[in-house]
Amino acid sequence: MxxxxxxxxxxxxxxxxxxxxxxxxxxxxxxxxxxxxxxxxxxxxxxxxxxxxxxxxxxxxxPDDDTLVRSFLKDDNFLLTSPNSYNTLRIGTTQLYNKRVVYNRKRHGEVVLNGRKFYFHKTPYFPKKATPEFLLIDLVNHLDDLAEDRKMVLQNALSKAKTMNFNKLKYALREYGHSKTKKIFESTLAEMKPTEHVH
The missing domain is CATH 1.10.10 (Arc Repressor Mutant, subunit A)
Structure with missing residues (x-):
């Protein structure tokens, strides 16, 4: 011993x-x-x-989720988020999900760490921090996975977009939006163009 x-x-x-x-x-x-x-x-x-x-x-x-994921990936290069983060946008999502999503460049699939499920998404594109603009785009990317009234959530998401910084939103959409999401936001961004210089 x-x-x-x-x-x-x-x-x-x-x-x-x-x-x-x-x-x-x-x-x-x-x-x-x-x-x-x-x-x-x-x-x-x-x-x-x-x-x-x-x-x-x-x-x-x-152990906290960050420590588990960092040790599992042997890497600091990841973004740990959850559908619960969408609730901070205040656009009608209220469900609490027992789901942790890890955007990273190494692993893909579901992994159980310390009895908790983590969904690893392998992608080259994710920010260091989940900004409101990223969360809005991410929400629309995964609209079909939500338990709420999707039509209502999408309408609220598009209204919310108009209150956001045009440049930051455009960047988040270009970098992280799925092609379907880009189409959805096209006309909203076109309407926002006149306020491009407003911060």
Whole structure:
């Protein structure tokens, strides 16, 4: 057990580790990881991914979504969002979705991390931060996935577009809009053109 204790001594609470990152601390990494999981020191959050829980007065603190995704992708280059983010636009979406969407350049498909589902979308095009303009375009891209009255949401989205910064919206549409979304916004942007210089 000493060797596993040696491995444990290298770990920091609150961090997610990949199996391959730990091989340098152990000559029998799989056995030692299994021991640490059995004794409750580590939690296995996915295949080859382990979490060393941070403790609070209420017990173990689960890893945040960002930490899980960063460790899984071995990369900082992603945008983590959720259909719940659309609610900040105030255009009639009120549903709460238990869905996390990860725009990234490496992986595609559904992955379960620490018992939570993440939908990885492989795409070269996503911003560093989910701006209101990006969220509006993203919402219309995925209008068919929404549980609300889509016609009402789309009408509200087009009205909302007219209150936004023309240049930022045009950029978001060009960079992130699906071809169907670009068509939908065509006439709205044409109407907005006169206010192009207004900020």
């Amino acid at each position: 000493n060797r596993a204790a040696g491995l444990k001594g290298q770990l920091k609470a609150g961090k997610v580790y990949r199996r391959e990152d730990l091989t340098k601390y152990s000559n029998a990494v799989d056995r030692h990881l299994a021991e640490l999981v059995n004794e409750g020191t580590l939690e296995k959050v996915a295949q080859g991914l382990y979490y060393f829980p941070k403790q609070s007065v209420f017990g173990a603190v689960p």
